[in-house]
Amino acid sequence: MSTDQLPSQDVETPGTPEAETGRDTADVSVASQRQLIWWRFRRHKLAMAGLWVMIAMYVVTVFAGFFAPFSKDTTSADHAYQPPQLPSFSFSEGFYVHPTTGSTDPETLARVFEEDTSRVVNLGFFVRGDEYSLLGVIDTNIHLFGPTEAGERFYLLGADRTGGDLLSKIIYGAQISLSLGLAGVAISLVLGLVLGGISGYFGGWIDSVIQRIIELIMSIPTLPLWLGLAAAIPPQWGPTRTYFMITIILSLLGWTSLARVIRGRLLQTRTEDYVLAAKLDGVHTRRIISRHMLPSFLSHIIATVSLAVPAMILAETSLSFLGLGLRAPAVSWGVLLQDAQSVQVVATAPWLLLPGLAVVVAVVAFNFVGDGLRDSADPYGRKTT
Amino acid sequence: MSWRRRNLERDAAREIAAATVDDDRPMDPGALLELQNLCTTFHTDEGAVHAVDDVSLRIRRGSTTCIVGESGSGKSATARSIIQVVDHPGRVDSGRVLYRPSPDGAVVDLAALDATGPGIRSIRGRDIGLVFQEPMSSLSPVHTIGDQIGELLELHERLSPSAARERVIDDLRRVGIPRPEERFGAYTFQLSGGMRQRAMIAMALVCRPSLLIADEPTTALDVTTQAQILDLLAELKQSLGMTLMFITHDLGVVAEIADDVVVMRHGKVVEQGPVDQIFHDPQHEYTQELLAALPQRGAVTVTEPEPAAAEPERPLLRIEDLEMTFEAAAGTLFGRRRTERVNAVDKVTLDIPEGSTVGLVGESGCGKTTLGRCVLRAYRPTAGKLLYSGADGRVTDLARLSEKELLPYRRQVRMVFQDPYGSLNPRMTVRQVIGEPLRVAGLASGSELDGRVEAMLERVGLKRAMAGRYPHAFSGGERQRIGIARALITEPRLVVADEAVSALDVSVRTQILELLAELQGDLGLTYLFISHDLSVVERICDQVAVMYFGVMVEQGPAEQVFADPQHGYTRALLSAVPVADPRERGTRSRVAYEPEPVA
Known part of the structure; x- marks a missing residue:
């Protein structure tokens, strides 16, 4: 006996907008689709958490110079592979750490650090340190947190091979890693909208050709293809040009799934009764697409996009990690992870894996938001449990 | 085990x-x-x-x-x-x-x-056996009918597969599935809706539930x-x-x-x-x-005043030899492609007199919806004419007009949809939905448009203040009223109502039918009323046309068709309609219609 749980139309199921949003019927009845989606999204706790993490990450990224204690280029040979330092607190000194001097053990070749407990490095908020320009226009040297004396060193998350502060590097690296995700998806979206739109709207042989191309692109193993394309970037190009090339390469390969989603939505929406109704209202094609069809699947596109961004971030990280994407002195999470390639380094300086944690947090936050959006994009759909 | x-x-x-x-x-x-x-x-x-x-x-x-x-x-x-x-x-x-x-x-x-x-x-x-509403989704599409039914026997009665097979075939025969030995190995999608439901019943009964x-x-x-x-x-x-x-x-x-x-x-x-x-x-x-609220088909003869007494010399719309052919690509993945032509509407001729209500009845797949959509020119008919008499007496063949030439007629021939949920764009307010045809035609804008929309809302029995709401805030019946308002905002002459009340509950259905009748009287509308529900058609229609597999088998005044059906299919259809009176039970014999094989 099949005990399939058919959607029973007879029961007042909790799929009504009222139940989903927890608002009065009066509010809900004049609420636009966008408001309904937002109300539902807000009830999605994980997605809201993801959204806050995402906002926090982008704020830190935009004001990277302010949030990072040091500039990404300052190094200190004395502090190569300095382990993370935990600030101490005393009422007389405020936050402080003891300065260290590093040396290489002549027998084991391991780095040893000696704490000089007689001296302190005072730490404070809104301190003056390395020069940077905020948003590229305001030149300043104020940092949120750091040593009060300019020139002192302090490593909250440890140091890398050159003695650069890992925390600062992760923050600066986010500039490239996070923006590349957005830029790549933006280009992908344009490509996907155009090609998916053409494919879905015209149908017929055009549709077939585009779909076959998409399948072809999807069937090529991505990593070797990225590698091939990335290897074609001339090594003498500067970081900015490389950055743009990498973005374009990633989005040229990443538009396929977006195009498919858009085509599918278009095909589905095309058969809706209200589209026929609009046609019978005498609405011309362009308006049918832009006013009647597009709004109804816009939220789904946004959800798909927010799920595509982490894929881009991961792709950039993998490329740079393999040394084929961006290269030092450019700083991205992938570039930072390059240092953690050898097992030996990971064993002696495990904090070099922290950029990986940043990638994980960013990707998870994006995925939560995307999932939440996808669930709430359709206020009439029943929640899948 | x-x-x-x-x-x-x-x-x-x-x-x-x-x-x-x-x-x-x-x-x-x-x-x-x-x-x-x-x-x-x-x-x-x-x-x-x-x-x-x-x-x-x-x-x-x-x-x-x-x-x-x-x-x-x-x-x-x-x-x-x-x-x-x-x-x-x-x-x-x-x-x-x-x-x-x-x-x-x-x-x-x-x-x-x-x-x-x-x-x-x-x-x-x-x-306890169970039979669901939708046999397609309650039977598994990836198992054969026989396997699904047999599984029950193996579970509950521990029959061996071969003994189970015997029983299943017996039971399939019992529920009236022809050639049960072959159908044992059939998949759900290979059966028609009725056959599927029979299989579902066989499945529910195979263990002889009490x-x-x-x-x-x-x-x-x-x-x-x-x-x-x-x-x-x-x-x-x-x-x-x-x-x-x-x-x-x-x-x-x-x-x-x-x-x-x-x-x-x-x-x-x-x-x-x-x-x-x-x-x-x-x-x-x-x-x-x-x-x-129940339409009493056959029990009480509703004597409604017949406004369309004198047949006008020229009908509002004359459908002449209308044909609509769909091409469906058939064939297997690697087999030779052949295009199959499906005659959804086959040489249909029908007059729709002005001010009358013409009912179009038939079962699913008979082409009644296709005919309706041809009239609306949602489809371009393959052949035939749609002769429409304008208000000034000029006759136009809608079938051959281009999209651009059609625009003025789009306002005169309007449609009411079946599904009150799918036919209203969820992203638009009621004001936008109803006002859309006027807005795109540039006939009204701003406060004039709003005024007309709100007046129309009142006309269909809704409140003016509801114009700012989104469709999700309305019940099925209210949505159908919105759909009617959208159809009538352009002051049309002909309204095609495609199963307009089929998705509604009985009590709401009556209200909507009353609304339609009232609007017809007030605005002098002509309806082409497409429905599978004979009781509804009998109640409101002056003329009835019966379709069967794309062909019009019978048409005439409603009383005549219902009282004295000429065609075998109409008789079968009428005898199958349940009569809502338990005392009438068993007084009528069912007529089955077996179409003669077409040469």
Whole structure:
């Protein structure tokens, strides 16, 4: 006996907008689709958490110079592979750490650090340190947190091979890693909208050709293809040009799934009764697409996009990690992870894996938001449990 | 394998023994099933929805009990609670489901069993069978019919596969599936809707249950198929000595088959009693309302004033030899492609006189919707003419106009859709939806447009203030009013209503039909009313046209077609419509229509 749980139309199921949003019927009845989606999204706790993490990450990224204690280029040979330092607190000194001097053990070749407990490095908020320009226009040297004396060193998350502060590097690296995700998806979206739109709207042989191309692109193993394309970037190009090339390469390969989603939505929406109704209202094609069809699947596109961004971030990280994407002195999470390639380094300086944690947090936050959006994009759909 | 099965059986027996009730509130000896204060609640984040609210009812052994109610009345939830297959957030909260499998046997409280335990599983399918509304989705598409039915026998009766096969084929034959040996290996999609429902019934009956619960088993079927399935159920019930619990919203069906009737509303039982009493002496006012809303096909001859007395010399729209052919690509993946041509509408000629209501009836797939859409020029007809007489007396052939030339006619020929949910864009407010045709034509804008939209809302019985709302804030009936307002905002002359009331509950349906009739009188509208529901068509139409497989088989004035049908198919169709009066039961013989093979 099949005990399939058919959607029973007879029961007042909790799929009504009222139940989903927890608002009065009066509010809900004049609420636009966008408001309904937002109300539902807000009830999605994980997605809201993801959204806050995402906002926090982008704020830190935009004001990277302010949030990072040091500039990404300052190094200190004395502090190569300095382990993370935990600030101490005393009422007389405020936050402080003891300065260290590093040396290489002549027998084991391991780095040893000696704490000089007689001296302190005072730490404070809104301190003056390395020069940077905020948003590229305001030149300043104020940092949120750091040593009060300019020139002192302090490593909250440890140091890398050159003695650069890992925390600062992760923050600066986010500039490239996070923006590349957005830029790549933006280009992908344009490509996907155009090609998916053409494919879905015209149908017929055009549709077939585009779909076959998409399948072809999807069937090529991505990593070797990225590698091939990335290897074609001339090594003498500067970081900015490389950055743009990498973005374009990633989005040229990443538009396929977006195009498919858009085509599918278009095909589905095309058969809706209200589209026929609009046609019978005498609405011309362009308006049918832009006013009647597009709004109804816009939220789904946004959800798909927010799920595509982490894929881009991961792709950039993998490329740079393999040394084929961006290269030092450019700083991205992938570039930072390059240092953690050898097992030996990971064993002696495990904090070099922290950029990986940043990638994980960013990707998870994006995925939560995307999932939440996808669930709430359709206020009439029943929640899948 | 066998020890596991033995364990399971032992567990099931133990669980059922634990749920056996000592008679503190004794069960009626003649009853097979008795619900006592059953409550099923859907626990959502927003609080509890009481789908089944303190329901007590009794099903006599050997009877057919119909549970009637409109959508949302909790009738399906009640049936599902009995065997504990309520949809996800729902749970049986309190109350008892007393079940006595044999007349002198012990009474088991099914509600006390664990919903996923072996006890209830041994009862589902074996003692209580279930038939769902939509056979396509309740049968697995990846297993053959025979395997699915046979699985039950292997589970419950431990038959060997070959013995199970014999039984299944026997049962398939019993439910009237021709060539059961071949159909044993058929997949769901290879069967027609009626055949699927027969297979579903065979599946529910294969273990010879003492109770069969049929949840709207005929709602998705055509009226002639419905008649066959109802006959089949009645006959099987006789021959197998079953008790039948039949859930439906269709009072006509109830009158045809029920012994007892339970009327439900908002999760509560409002009235129960023998079918004759319910229909002829209803006690509760809700039952009276339901019956009053019922179109009495054949029972009372409605004498409505006929405004269209004199036939005007030229009809508003003359459909001449209209043909619509669809090309469908068939063939296998690697086989040769061939295009199959489907004649959805085949040389149909029909006059639609001005000011009249022309009904177009037929079963699903007969081409009535295609014809309607050709009239609207949503499709471009393959051949034939659509001669439309304009207000100034000029005749235009709509079939050959280009999209641009059509624009003025798009405002004169309008459509009301079937689905009140899908036909309104959820992203637009009611004001935008209704005003759209005027806005794109540049006929009105700003406050003038708003004024016209609001006046139209009032005209269809809604409030002006509702214009700012989105469609999701309206009930099905209200949405259909919005759909009508959208059709009428352009002051059309011809309105094509494609199954405009089919998706609505009976009481709402009556209101919408009344609204349509009133608007016709006031605005001088002409309707092309497409419907599969003959009672509705008989009630409101002046002319009736019957279609069968794309061909118009009969047309004429409504009374004439209904009183004296000429074509065999019309006769079959009419005889299949259930009459909503239990006293008329059995007075008519069913006519079956077998079309002569077309050369």
